[in-house]
Amino acid sequence: MKNPASRPLILPFVLLTLLSNPRLPAAEKPLADYKPELFKSAKLIYQDSFDGPLNTDFWEIRQHSTWEVKDGILTGSPSTKEFQDQMIAKGDKAHAGFKPVIWLKQVPENLICTLRLRYNGDAYHPRYPLVDVGHHIHTLLFGDKKTTLTLKKDVEKQEVTAPHLPLNQWVDIAIELKKGSLLLKIDGKKHLFQSPSIDMTSQHQIDFKGLDLGTCQIDDIRLWEGL
Numbered sequence: 001m002k003n004p005a006s007r008p009l010i011l012p013f014v015l016l017t018l019l020s021n022p023r024l025p026a027a028e029k030p031l032a033d034y035k036p037e038l039f040k041s042a043k044l045i046y047q048d049s050f051d052g053p054l055n056t057d058f059w060e061i062r063q064h065s066t067w068e069v070k071d072g073i074l075t076g077s078p079s080t081k082e083f084q085d086q087m088i089a090k091g092d093k094a095h096a097g098f099k100p101v102i103w104l105k106q107v108p109e110n111l112i113c114t115l116r117l118r119y120n121g122d123a124y125h126p127r128y129p130l131v132d133v134g135h136h137i138h139t140l141l142f143g144d145k146k147t148t149l150t151l152k153k154d155v156e157k158q159e160v161t162a163p164h165l166p167l168n169q170w171v172d173i174a175i176e177l178k179k180g181s182l183l184l185k186i187d188g189k190k191h192l193f194q195s196p197s198i199d200m201t202s203q204h205q206i207d208f209k210g211l212d213l214g215t216c217q218i219d220d221i222r223l224w225e226g227l
Helices: 015-020 081-089
Strands: 042-048 059-062 066-070 073-077 101-105 111-120 130-133 138-142 147-151 156-160 171-178 181-186 189-194 205-209 215-226
Touching (some): 130 171, 205 215
Antiparallel strands (some): 042 215, 059 101, 101 205, 111 171, 111 215, 130 138, 181 189
16 A cells, blocks of 8 residues: 555545545545646546556556556556567567557546656657657657657647656646647646647547656546536
């Protein structure tokens, strides 16, 4: 079990969450803390501190990478060497599972997601680590000196120096998205990306992709529909 004093608690923000989730145990009912900027209120869809088995209704492990809930943290690592060798023999090295990859599912079109995230590895890669909000739709690539939002693979690219995601340490992340706007917060620092191409229509997932031969750790995740 986790030591509550060892990490900050990320708390949801609206009374509507309580009303729309009356079956939540008292200890899990969220309190007013996180204040959204793109929405007036929100409806809680999913929350998890990983004190039990992985909820596969909301998570899908990809590329045969290895994921487990251990000590109250969802931790991902690369696939087995056997799987990597099989995919290389097929000529599909890109999906051989050298990096941990997992999808968060049932993500709404208007979304708010907060979590604690940690990407572990030796060094940044030109294409990783990243968070895909929608599959290859809004790609947040984290680099040594910049954070890049790439829209729909090659339609548009926006680069900023902050907020910045460091490797090998925990960060608190918040992502809010509605058509035309994506707000990214990392440890309190934020940037509002704006573009007509920001649009989650027909998209229902957030992808987490780590570094080759690295690990990804996720904790205290909350997902809301923005209202």
